[in-house]
Amino acid sequence: MINIFHSIHITSLKYSAQSSPEYSQYDEYIRVISSSTIQAPPSQNGGDSAQRIDLPPWDLQFLLLETIQKGLxxxxxxxxxxxxxxxxxSTLAFFPPLAGRLVITRHHDNNNHTTTATSHITCNNAGALFVHAAAENTSVADILQPNYVPPIVHSFFPLNGAKNHEGTSQPLLAVQVTELLDGIFIGFTVNHSVADGKSFWLFINSWAEISRGFLKPSKSPVFQRWLPHNIEVPIRFPFTEKQEAQQCSEKILNAPPERIFHFTKEKIVELKAKANMEANTNRVSSLQAVLTHLWRSVIRCKQVDPEEEVSYFLIIGARPRMVPPLPEDYFGNAALFGGVTVKAGELVVEGGLGKCAMELNKMVSLYSDEMVKKEYECWVRTPKLHLLDGVTGGHSLATSSSPRFDVYGNDFGWGKPVAVRSGGANKRHGKITVFAGAEEGSIDIEVCLPIEILEALGNDPEFTHTISS
Incomplete structure (x- = not known):
């Protein structure tokens, strides 16, 4: 069902120039042509349109953060x-949570004067937002060619600035199709308390298949949330108006500059071999080697005091770590946060690539089935909602997404995408986003840092030797 609720209108979204001359030349206007609510066909909507999905810790922890925003x-x-x-x-018929809304219920305990909350998804087919827009002076080359991601890219995404807990009144899925001079950009915004990166791309992959003529997706999402037998639902957690107001007051209006660095398959193989040789092991993965190389380069360009501690945080997928493993197409969040802290001097010295890549490897290896369940149950006892400022800023870096996600296989009927970009959600200095590159085996890394550090990275011989222009 397609319900048009806005006629053509104009919005003047103009973006402030950053300090880089290259960054400042992309002031642009976006013309919104129409907005519509897209619902699953009632006859196909899984029968029970009011299905309830109670949110476990993996989903609840994201309520104060912003959404997932990725686009093609x-x-x-x-x-x-x-x-x-x-x-x-048609695709929403197979993904009823994305057409639903969050429900957050407050619970007031008069005896000890405390307030807690519970939350679930109601699959009520309220619908997803679909925006049709135009950037009439922007070409594909304007997006691809600059070293820095043009600020206009953030306007290619709907629901900018929305927090996940606002999914009680806002759509859990929003799509914006922006027409360019010689192409289109499809920006996807998904509530992060409903889906993680793997689930996000499962939905996009499925939509692309149905757009090409498939009657149903080749992979069937699993919506039942994983919960240990001894945990009662709905789970109560602290969530007050004060927390919401504080998080809103911390919103950063000017997103940091972003630069994308491309690592070819050949350079990745070299970095992995070097890291394993230095660590006298074969356990360091390609991604661990690349991220540690980036980490070293950033700290070197920042000229951090050798005795100062620096940290790297990763999102670690839980699906394959469970015993038995969670379904590959488990639709929801199934990820944990892990981090490594070392002294800057240990990172940048000769041999630091292998040593610190191995530290990342050891940290990831700690997350066995037992550790995952222990952290899960610990969260239930002492619930805590994440704030992005807790893992970025200062000399910390934090990586999200994965090169394993199928980005370039998303053919909607007119060919594969030429690039992937992310929106402004959850952007802070130190935020790193990883994508598969367009060529098989390559990796693209989007880096948010102060302009002077990004410039230094682009001029650092040891770093530029490993990237392609």
């Missing part, structure tokens, strides 16, 4: 808005 750039004009709307409607 296509070098084509051969697309049909109505076809995308109808194929989205």
């Amino acid at each position: 750039l296509f070098h084509t004009k051969n697309h049909q808005i109505h076809h995308l709307q109808h194929s989205l409607s």
